[in-house]
Amino acid sequence: MVQSLHYLKESASQTAGPYVHIGLAPGAAGFDIYRQELGRDIAGPNAQGERITVTGQVTDGVGALVKDVLIEVWQANAAGIYPGKGTVENGFRGWGRVISDFDTGVFSFETVKPGAVAGRDGRMMAPHLNLWLVARGINVGLNTRMYFGDEAAANTTDPVLNLIENAHRRETLVARADGDVYHFDICLQGDDETVFFDI
């Protein structure tokens, strides 16, 4: 026998299930209970930078729409600062909750385009949104990133995108720019499967 290290184990994840909206977006479940739902406004009214809309759909391994997904977004402000790391605009949360429409499977949210952020080794990371997906059938929430299609130069040198050996798979993390609207579809499984991270 040896001494115990006395570390605890992280509680095991369990699926958010089909009724995740009750807890995290009760209005979508069909009732009004809280003074305010959290995560409705990512950037707030005072945020500097370019106002953008991000929209897309999530599909499963047979191409069916995932209509019960909930996505959380975490991002820096336009100056590349995360709340908690430095001063950001009053009301800038950097965090939000997004759900797919129960009928069309389309999700859509408004925010500001984040700035570049220094990566682990000091190399700059291209502007990106950090995303976390939960739904029925997803046992452990899935982490991914959304990069911006109109940031080609920055994307080329991004240290995280460059970890992805297959160029086709790299493209799964880059949203198509259409003016101030970015189209970003997420595929849970299959030929066009989005790159998910163990972070």
Added chain:
Amino acid sequence: MTALDLIQRDREWHPLALAPDYKTSVVRSPRNALLSLQSSDSELTGPTFGHDDIDAIDNDLIRNYAKTGDPIGERIILHGRVLDENARPVPHTLVEIWQANAGGRYRHKKDSYLAPIDPNFGGCGRTLTDATGHYVFRTVKPGAYPWRNWVNNWRPAHIHISVFGTAFAQRLITQMYFEGDPLIARCPILKSIPDQRAIDQLVAALDLNATVPLDSIAYKFDIVLRGHRSTYFENRPEGN
């Protein structure tokens, strides 16, 4: 590096992404390996919440949707601590829960189970842990309910729990179960967890010391988030 790395997530402790007996996971689990990413600020920072965000009533599911009286069901106190893997409390972090009513019915437009909606029960609550990581909710014990997986599957009574921590990479959603429930050992969602000790960790113990006598019974459920690593000697790149 300005923030400490997190302890690596133990993928052998968590449920498998592909768990064929939980049928929906078959088409919703990635086939490629997850790409391992050393943390940057994108992973080590995360949203924080304060008392302006929520109201005191939000952790009382017996009262937060009451219209004509109290909801039907076994009154329970659910309490515990949010800790990290170093056994340190996680203070002032947001804990959100949601659950079925005592009959096993969810207040959700997509739930059509025949058990009735309770007019006095919404089924969700939220709170912040205190300075020592404690949280408490008052609610009614949820009922078991059938679900479409095999023809005859029943979920053990459970409460869904969402917790934040301080880093986006600590984000966790899990479910807590109740000591003594015979459905626990038969649940395909729980059995997607390969290690029985990890399942046991999700079962709340009856806690007679925390009951409100002649009013509410109590269960204690501690939640553990990923901890931060200790680095005693910084690794310096070659040539420095």
